[in-house]
Amino acid sequence: MASSSGSGEVATERRGIPGAQFVEDVQTYLAQAGLDVNSALAFLQERLQQYKLVEMKLLAQQRDLQAKIPDIEKCLDTVATLQAKKGSGEALLADFEVSEGIYSRARIEDTDSVCLWLGANVMLEYSCEEATTLLQKNLENAKASLEVLVADLQFLRDQVTITQVTIARVYNWDVHQKRIRQAAAPAKDS
Amino acid sequence: MQQSGGSETEVTWEDQQNINRFSKLNNRFHELEDEIRIAKETNDNLEDASNELILTDEEVVRFQIGEVFAHVPKDEVESRIEDMKEVTTKNLEKLEEEKDSVLAQMAELKKILYGKFRDSINLEED
Numbered sequence: 577m578a579s580s581s582g583s584g585e586v587a588t589e590r591r592g593i594p595g596a597q598f599v600e601d602v603q604t605y606l607a608q609a610g611l612d613v614n615s616a617l618a619f620l621q622e623r624l625q626q627y628k629l630v631e632m633k634l635l636a637q638q639r640d641l642q643a644k645i646p647d648i649e650k651c652l653d654t655v656a657t658l659q660a661k662k663g664s665g666e667a668l669l670a671d672f673e674v675s676e677g678i679y680s681r682a683r684i685e686d687t688d689s690v691c692l693w694l695g696a697n698v699m700l701e702y703s704c705e706e707a708t709t710l711l712q713k714n715l716e717n718a719k720a721s722l723e724v725l726v727a728d729l730q731f732l733r734d735q736v737t738i739t740q741v742t743i744a745r746v747y748n749w750d751v752h753q754k755r756i757r758q759a760a761a762p763a764k765d766s
Numbered sequence: 767m768q769q770s771g772g773s774e775t776e777v778t779w780e781d782q783q784n785i786n787r788f789s790k791l792n793n794r795f796h797e798l799e800d801e802i803r804i805a806k807e808t809n810d811n812l813e814d815a816s817n818e819l820i821l822t823d824e825e826v827v828r829f830q831i832g833e834v835f836a837h838v839p840k841d842e843v844e845s846r847i848e849d850m851k852e853v854t855t856k857n858l859e860k861l862e863e864e865k866d867s868v869l870a871q872m873a874e875l876k877k878i879l880y881g882k883f884r885d886s887i888n889l890e891e892d
Contacts, residue, residue, distance in 0.1 A: 598782055654832035669837040671828055682834070733793065734786045741785060745777060 590731045593630055596623065596738040602749040613750040620743045627736045634729050641722045648715045652708065655690055659704045662686055775886055781879070788875045788889060791868050798865045805858040812851045819844060 588595045599605040606616055661668050661684075668684040690707045691699050702710060819827065819840065827843045828835035838846075876889050 598779055600779070601776075650832040654834075657831050657836065670831075670834040671837075672834040679835075730790055733789060737786050737789045738782060741777060741782060 591728060593728070593732055593735065596735040596742070598738055599742050599745065602745055613746060616746055617743060620739055620746070624736065624739050627732060627739065631729070631732055634725060634732065638722065638725050638729065641718055641725065645715065645718050645722070648711055648718060652711045652715065655704055655707050655711065658684070658687065658690065775883055781882065784875055784879055788872060788879065791872045795865065795868050795872065798861055798868065802858065802861045802865065805854055805861060809851065809854045809858060812847055812854060816844070816847045819847065
């Protein structure tokens, strides 16, 4: 199996998301941080909450992009169909929705240009070729953004996992310490 | 060394990386299950569509392109649906393959992690 992604070093942060510090030894970690167990646990829990918030935001962005991509592909399909019909001389008949459940027929003559809705109440006219190029570029940008987003989410999940494991280890260490102290205490009293 | 319930098994960086990798694979597995389900539905819909097409005796079929239904001759619709079915089937195969690979990697990691941590770790679905 190939080794895990990245070299041996840990990314300390990625695009504003702080990296979770991996703890080699719980005792050393607590001594270095100068925290007692409860403060350490509180700090780690807070970090976990922050990670969860960022995760929600990223997931929402991912959903938006995933909805946008099929939209752009549908537009490309439509423009391609119009272009294909261009040579044939006959008009394209299409049924489109006027209102819920009500459709009307449109007769689309041969045309060299299409109008693209750019958002913010702006619509621009393009030639078929320009429209295809623009839509293609938008599609590639959307797919590239989605890739970066997915990588961010993976990094985030790793940090969440590391933090959760650290919380468990600190807690277990504390339980273990308490048990050692209890075992030692009766010996002292007697 | 006393092992009285509160275990003292050390977690190395490599263990942490294995756990991270397992978590990523598990997420990917659930995503794949969803994608496979959607691909299967699409395939079924295309099957139904092409069956309907065989039954109909109209020459012109309303085929959805984007948001509108364009009037397209039946033959062209048939070939379009065939192409779409091919694409979906290939996609489905690729997804199934990836799912098998993910499951295999997860089984490997489970062996390693349970081997080291035994009861201290839980890798099952809750």
